[in-house]
Amino acid sequence: MLGRGIWSSVRQGLSRVLSRNVGGWASGEGKKMDIAGIYPPVTTPFTATAEVDYGKLEENLHKLGTFPFRGFVVQGSNGEFPFLTSIERLEVVSRVRQAMPKDKLLLAGSGCESTQATVEMTVSMAQVGADAAIVVTPCFYRGRMNSAALIHHYTKVADLAPIPVVLYSVPANTGLDLPVDAVVTLSQHPNIVGLKDSGGDVTRMGLIVHKTRRQDFQVLAGSAGFLLASYAVGAVGGVCALANVLGAQVCQLERLCLTGQWEDAQKLQHRLIEPNTAVTRRFGIPGLKKTMDWFGYYGGPCRAPLQELSPSDEEALRMDFTSNGWL
Amino acid sequence: MLGRGIWSSVRQGLSRVLSRNVGGWASGEGKKMDIAGIYPPVTTPFTATAEVDYGKLEENLHKLGTFPFRGFVVQGSNGEFPFLTSIERLEVVSRVRQAMPKDKLLLAGSGCESTQATVEMTVSMAQVGADAAIVVTPCFYRGRMNSAALIHHYTKVADLAPIPVVLYSVPANTGLDLPVDAVVTLSQHPNIVGLKDSGGDVTRMGLIVHKTRRQDFQVLAGSAGFLLASYAVGAVGGVCALANVLGAQVCQLERLCLTGQWEDAQKLQHRLIEPNTAVTRRFGIPGLKKTMDWFGYYGGPCRAPLQELSPSDEEALRMDFTSNGWL
Amino acid sequence: MLGRGIWSSVRQGLSRVLSRNVGGWASGEGKKMDIAGIYPPVTTPFTATAEVDYGKLEENLHKLGTFPFRGFVVQGSNGEFPFLTSIERLEVVSRVRQAMPKDKLLLAGSGCESTQATVEMTVSMAQVGADAAIVVTPCFYRGRMNSAALIHHYTKVADLAPIPVVLYSVPANTGLDLPVDAVVTLSQHPNIVGLKDSGGDVTRMGLIVHKTRRQDFQVLAGSAGFLLASYAVGAVGGVCALANVLGAQVCQLERLCLTGQWEDAQKLQHRLIEPNTAVTRRFGIPGLKKTMDWFGYYGGPCRAPLQELSPSDEEALRMDFTSNGWL
């Protein structure tokens, strides 16, 4: 059910969009939005009966709001967005908008399989308060998702989006790497401001930074496991699942990189790799949510078909944090 | 927009469901539904402006209805179901129900990422007239989709579905093969009647037939390229994209296999491999729809981001049919 | 150390080669060698100190010689050929030649990474008594092993080989599938008689049979797991690791296929899939050798780095045979 919150949010969002479009990207006058910084990809809390728990969502946001994040990503892969209805997707974004500090950015995942649905979701995301849209590659027909198809898709979305668009490549989920040549072409679009790259191939990331250097285009690392290396090759920030539980540490790693304290950065990065792998590739969202419970947030259950961790998996998860001194 | 058709269909579907449930699977009295035979996975026609063209859909069905198919699969991978809204998915099934011969089966794809959404879609599919549901594996979180998660998912869906459930494994799209042990476990469920396997690994298919031999469980090949080999190892039919354009030939291949005319079957199978690959793995739905245009059906455009074939691809597609004597 | 056996074998082999070349392939007069039938890929027995145990090799051959095999494959992947010196490879073939029945074919693996070394090994294999050479695809530089490179490689080898050449594609070991177009081109070479295909993709196998139908070219299945399906699509035999332990059964499956008794063939095929997977993909050569010990052959240890099975793996291996009624 769509509560009152979402409609007032739509109204506020529309005025936000309208005011932004005065002198916005379509006019071609200004620079693109700067998205540099660290973002936790917010999880979606569920009750024991699998309803979205908006209260817990707000509580989590209030705690996360105390860290020097640049903003929040909502409905990234960690948000279980494929398990939400369209209305839930929008309501979650709307609630985050209200609960989060005013000076931070809200990046909302709006990707769908079809171009048309992605356009509509992106417009709606803008209306409920997103500052920018993160658009994952469509993937079910990955055999046909060549550069031409993806360039067409993102161009259409960016043309019609009232907010800036961030490309999003996450091959572990989609089985598809957004090709470098497509990224380079799309970087020239006035409403495409950057790329969130979760693949972990820093050679590729460096090449993308290099080949888009004449554009106003920014690359975000999609995981804390290669955050230091990403900064080293020219990324400007990261969307890091681990920041949901070790927010201070991920922000500290950012600061060490930005201030050139590479030795300390390296030591910190090293201690974050195993915990990061544990809450991403190894144990997925069930692992991340379990860890959130340990660190004072509300993790709670996932929606089915995602399953709870087994006791032995939970033990291994804990070990990845304790052996690095975080628990 | 949901037309009047769907509501009358819902009413008819409900009475169909209710009558079926009298003495249905839950009673445990009878045998499971027999799904043996050939099915074309129906494509979804679109107008030039990307609306579903229900008129063309019905015209295609009328032409396809003249072949000795066992029935039709609607909203399989070839139906572009990820590009349809929920309402469109139901309306398409409803229209097919009305347009197709009464004595044939309608298998409707009802898979979604979440278990809950899949249950709801399966119930709705039953209401609009589906005889059985084909449920694709959830895949976005494929790293967590182990046997336990998939068994839980399908058990829940089958428990709550008013119509029989067919498992559906299509690794080319999902990046995920439904594990053999999960299939064997699920084959014991009274409301799970079979598996559509599109992977093409006949060793696996033979093993599944073998290990489910004491259950009432049937395997369908997911493609015409390995249809003969599938019959040889114990499959009972196929869901074949190629049957949308070479329906008579695919049905003839079935007959040759069922009557033990293996030499003729082999010759015919050989001539179908390249055309089949062309309209599936090689050129995808754009290739299938283009070929439908050649063979007197309405193919038409795909929804974005799927793109039209390039002229050179179209030429190669045509060659795969002409070199085998079909054009 | 090279014993006396190999030199007398070389002499005999040379005269064999010379007599064969009178009217041989280069003359273009006759048909190509017929390789239809079942072959066990012979394992290489080792002593406890990792020496080749030629005595045990001969004992195994004498037992295997009682089955209606078409012949033997020596130095296939199951022969641990990458662990043998060149001299050992030749000596093993020589000993097999002497120990095996005269009326059977000896197919010797002669593939090396370089074209030149493959040519030399093929000539040597002919000299020690091989009737034909099975040549695996070079694979270390698989990124450059496109059709052009592989056609060049095999053409050179076949041009210079005094015995017929069988192509050999085994992607599980090489990470490389010999492309269909390369096979089709190579099938026209007068000294290339067939393909051993271990990939298990029967769509591909059927296409190869179809596209080489005007050549004198034969396809052998590389594993017993898809032997029935391979016959169904036009293969003429198989090189089956499982035939080292269930020789009678694999030969029976061949007979059932060749005489059109498909129902019985299917039942037998089903019971062979798990045992076959166990001695190939699942537990590899250590599994095959352990099973040979159970079935009255000498299996013995593998050369390092291949390791013995763990007790739990051994238990699972045994279960794959007992649950299908073979132990």
Added chain:
Amino acid sequence: MLGRGIWSSVRQGLSRVLSRNVGGWASGEGKKMDIAGIYPPVTTPFTATAEVDYGKLEENLHKLGTFPFRGFVVQGSNGEFPFLTSIERLEVVSRVRQAMPKDKLLLAGSGCESTQATVEMTVSMAQVGADAAIVVTPCFYRGRMNSAALIHHYTKVADLAPIPVVLYSVPANTGLDLPVDAVVTLSQHPNIVGLKDSGGDVTRMGLIVHKTRRQDFQVLAGSAGFLLASYAVGAVGGVCALANVLGAQVCQLERLCLTGQWEDAQKLQHRLIEPNTAVTRRFGIPGLKKTMDWFGYYGGPCRAPLQELSPSDEEALRMDFTSNGWL
């Protein structure tokens, strides 16, 4: 043919080995060998008739000797070692030893498929003058090459090697990634000094550095494409194919990293990615050798089955250098 050079080299090598073993690793007294720095993996020049061209090899070495490399890798993947006979492998190393500056390290690839052959080759490499052995993972039976097998293999080799051993993981060629847990275990061996990692996954590299931090163990990047990022996560050097043609630039990148000039390092790194990819993954050794011809070295032909570049590939290769300002 083995010339006189190799025997005098064997004598010198033996005395080198013997003197080294006095107080060597077995005594457990000293630190492990320090392998930090940049190494070109030397190519093997061939004449037009595919003989090893030792004269050209020496000429190349003399030119390469002018750069501040730490040493040379001989018989890495770029040395076409799978195409050389054992005697050629040793002779090449012997000649490099003689031609190269005395103060640099010679790391020789000694990996074979069997443990025994690898031990023997490693001993021989020491005898002809190698300072350390780089040992690639065996891979033909990759399905059985789990951590236990690989730990056993490397332990045996390191136990018996008279020179230090460097682990070598190159999944693009072997289809196998040496598992992190195996690396960590092996890092404790007194005669295993480091790892050359060519996979490009810097998260993995950082984790290895972290988990071996209490050992005397060093990691080298296996390619110039991720050299900067590797330094950032704790690697101490690189084995870089690109250093065969842009030796000064790769050494400059090393210097910038070591002196903390990360901004300049990043700019230089960016310009090296495309050329590096071109001479490795994209065009392989034929691309590297063609580029060597352009840069004043002798590249020459590869041994078959490696083929020359097509004119269009050559054009694309050139573009990857010109567009980055190197040609």
